[in-house]
Amino acid sequence: MRSFVAVVDAGRFQDAADDLSITQQAVSKRIAALERTLGVRLFTRTARGARLTVDGQAFLPHARDLLRAEERALASVRPGRRALRVDVIGRRLAPASVLGGFHRARPEVELDVVTLFDVGAAVEALASGSIDASFRAVDPSRLSGDIAAARVFDEPIQLLTGPGHPLADAASVTPADLAGHRIWMPGIVAGTEWAAYYDALAAAFGLGIEVTGPGFGTEPLLDTLAGSPSLATFVGELTRLVWPADQGLRRISVQDPTPVYPHSLIWRRGNPHAALGDLRDHLGTVRPGAGTWTPEWASAAA
Amino acid sequence: MRSFVAVVDAGRFQDAADDLSITQQAVSKRIAALERTLGVRLFTRTARGARLTVDGQAFLPHARDLLRAEERALASVRPGRRALRVDVIGRRLAPASVLGGFHRARPEVELDVVTLFDVGAAVEALASGSIDASFRAVDPSRLSGDIAAARVFDEPIQLLTGPGHPLADAASVTPADLAGHRIWMPGIVAGTEWAAYYDALAAAFGLGIEVTGPGFGTEPLLDTLAGSPSLATFVGELTRLVWPADQGLRRISVQDPTPVYPHSLIWRRGNPHAALGDLRDHLGTVRPGAGTWTPEWASAAA
DNA sequence: AGCGGCCACAACGTTCCGTTGTGCGGCTCG
DNA sequence: CGAGCCGCACAACGGAACGTTGTGGCCGCT
Structure with missing residues (x-):
């Protein structure tokens, strides 16, 4: 690929070979191999050098893209002056x-x-x-x-429930309203900042937050919530959720005070x-x- | 690179090797070679497989970009269902x-x-x-x-002159005004549609259009125009021209009638x-x- | 402590790649 | 019009790279 671009820029196999510090024959073999794998002819060979065919012209910008992508990939892990x-x-x-x-x-x-x-x-x-x-x-x-x-950024926390939950139709709830309800946060690993935040939240308002069980991803969680009349969970206001079809899930804002995730x-x-x-x-x-x-x-x- | 992405997706060297139809040892060598050339460690090897390091996470999207670029490059010359x-x-x-x-x-x-x-x-x-x-x-x-x-699309043709040209300060000109002036169109190859168009234009309004000399690119042409008190050229209204500094070049619209390039x-x-x-x-x-x-x-x- | 899963290292054969040497065709200039 | 030159392709050869088989070490699990 690099040889291809080098030939385009140089116009001649020999000049491209000089740029690449290899022999003209090696460039010839590389281009021939590339043309063989692609199944098309990239250059028309003339007595004054090599000119792009139509296929070569179409291929060129993609080849340059590829080399740019390689450069960015290398830069992403290069120590110093990286992204x-x-x-x-x-x-x-x-x-x-x-x-x-x-x-x-x-x-x-x-x-x-x-x-x-x-x-x-x-x-x-x-x-x-x-x-x-x-x-x-x-x-x-x-x-x-x-x-x-x-x-x-302070992100307000919302309550996420299924349609059968007692609070499903509330416009908003207060933290005190949640006392006695089951709040289920599977997949929260003890010792992380998430656990620390929800521990503090539970202690402040006397909530029962269950962090039991490993998380199996959001989809099973949403499925379970949608079908449960008693389970609810917390979710950040800006969290992007995707549920397959409409499962009747409700996002309910929490106010007075609004817990925010700092x-x-x-x-x-x-x-x-x-x-x-x-x-x-x-x-x-x-x-x-x-x-x-x-x-x-x-x-x-x- | 493909092996790297395969290992990320599979989570284990052996599974990636199966996907690639090679042995686990070959995958191991490929990853080791990639890590050697990049100079960073991409995976942490555990007893349950391979997990990405921070460098690996940063590298991953670029690696996927590279593979997508390769796919597009191949598609650009694949016969049938191409761009x-x-x-x-x-x-x-x-x-x-x-x-x-x-x-x-x-x-x-x-x-x-x-x-x-x-x-x-x-x-x-x-x-x-x-x-x-x-x-x-x-x-x-x-x-x-x-x-x-x-x-x-019909593109109006404009007159391009230097600041010293007699018509430089005209708001617009008619084709008839141009009779007797030297219109210089270097680089127009005889037999092309450009030549046919300007031949017809010259014949219709009695203009003297010189197509002599090979074109040396637009920059020398603009330089010459800017310094000449008698030469002018035609240029399409939408043609993007870039001149280094301000050379005082004027684009003058042609009207009554307006020659348009069809x-x-x-x-x-x-x-x-x-x-x-x-x-x-x-x-x-x-x-x-x-x-x-x-x-x-x-x-x-x- | 034993076992199994997972990855790395070593040895080996094949394939690929780049180099040197040479041939062929077209343009150019006398 | 022919000699010379320029530019690319083909052939043979040596070395590097790659993938395979075989094996060992490490970790987690039972």
């Missing part, structure tokens, strides 16, 4: 949406999005330089000195990546809104 | 703009843009099926029965490519406008 690498907690959750907004606002900034296991892994990755930023809910006072955090951006102080500053500028910082609730630790000073 | 392949007469000229408009309107339609030598080559390529459509100015009556044409779309009757119909629908057909001039042959019936 900004950001950890988000699930691609359907709010941080991914926020990051998508940044990408639309600044499409020229190269982004690589990854997902780590938990805050600890994220902090470790930040410290080692393998990622540049992470969206997490953290207790700022527990971060070591070289890791900085900014609370960038998404923070954390990064290593002194990280010189230019795009990191752009991202921080784009996100800004939020202060806790009136009528909202977050765990104590989310409001601690850094 | 719509359209011949345009120069990428800076009006047909390329029109095609760009179609692409913006119907981004899902895959397009390959090529440029052939002249109408004859285009018709031949249409007949042989190596292209699906061509933007050209043709005499419809001279096309064979299985090639169809539709006049899709771009036609030509295609082979019976070509079943679905996107060809989409393109024809998008372009529609124009009738010669009042106050315009085209060569006789452009208005002939098919």
Whole structure:
């Protein structure tokens, strides 16, 4: 492929061979092999060099695309001067949406999005330089000195129920209304920030939150919820859910106070990546809104 | 690269090897070689299979992009069910703009843009099926029965002069005004539709059009024009020109009548490519406008 | 502690690839 | 019009790369 593009740019096999630091015969064999695998002739050979056929012209932009893709792939793991690498907690959750907004606002900034296991892994990755930023809910006072955090987005939590649930037709509910109801959050791993958040939420309002059982993905969860008259779950307002057909699921806002999930951006102080500053500028910082609730630790000073 | 994606999708080297129809050891060596060339570790090897590292997660979308690019490249030359392949007469000229408009309107339609030598080559390529459509100015009556044409766009011709030209400050000129002036069109190859058009234009209004000399590209032409007090040239209204700094070049509209270049779309009757119909629908057909001039042959019936 | 699953290392044969040497066809210039 | 040149293709050869078989080490599970 590289030989093909080199011949197009050079116009002659010999010149392309010089560019590639191989012999003209090797280029000839590469092009012949490429033409054989594609089943079409890419060049018309003339006495003054090689000219593209129609098929070659059509193939050329795709070949260049391929080489560009290779270049980007290599750049994505090249140490130093690589794309900004950001950890988000699930691609359907709010941080991914926020990051998508940044990408639309600044499409020229190269982004690589990854997902780590938990805050600890994220902090470790930040410290080692393998990622540049992470969206997490953290207790700022527990971060070591070289890791900085900014609370960038408070996401209201909604109640998700099936149509047969007693609260299914409520326009909104208060946290106190939920006492005595079964809140089911399968797949929450103990020790993660999710578990810490829901533990605090349960303790603050006397809720019964069941974190039992491994998660089998969202689809079975939604199926179970849709058919249950007593189970409900929490879901972030910006979480993208896709349910196959309409299962009658309801998203009910929670108010007075509204529990919000405090998404923070954390990064290593002194990280010189230019795009990191752009991202921080784009996100800004939020202060806790009136009528909202977050765990104590989310409001601690850094 | 394919092995990398296969391992990610399968989760285990052995399963990926089965998908690729090679042995587990071969997959192991491929991944090891890839990690060696990239200089980073892509997987963490566990007793239950292979999990992506942070670098692996960042690399993955680029690897998929690369494979998609390869797939598109192969598809661009695969006979049958390939992207719509359209011949345009120069990428800076009006047909390329029109095609760009179609692409913006119907981004899902895959397009390959090529440029052939002249109408004859285009018709031949249409007949042989190596292209699906061509933007050209043709005499419809001279096309064979299985090639169809539709006049899709009339592009007004403008006069391009340097600041020292006698007509430089005119708001507009008539073709009759140009008699006696030197019109210079280097790079026009005799026998092409361009030559036929300007020959007809010269004959109709008694103009002196010089087609001498090979074209050395647009930049030297613009340079010469900018410095000449007597030379001028014609240029299509939609032609994209880029001049380095401001050379004082003037684009002067021609009126009473306005010579227009009759771009036609030509295609082979019976070509079943679905996107060809989409393109024809998008372009529609124009009738010669009042106050315009085209060569006789452009208005002939098919 | 034993076992099974999973990946890495080693040795080997084949295939592929690049190089050197040479041939063929078309353009160009005397 | 023919000699010379230029540009690409074909042939033979050596080495590198790749995939296979066989085997060992590590981890988690029973």
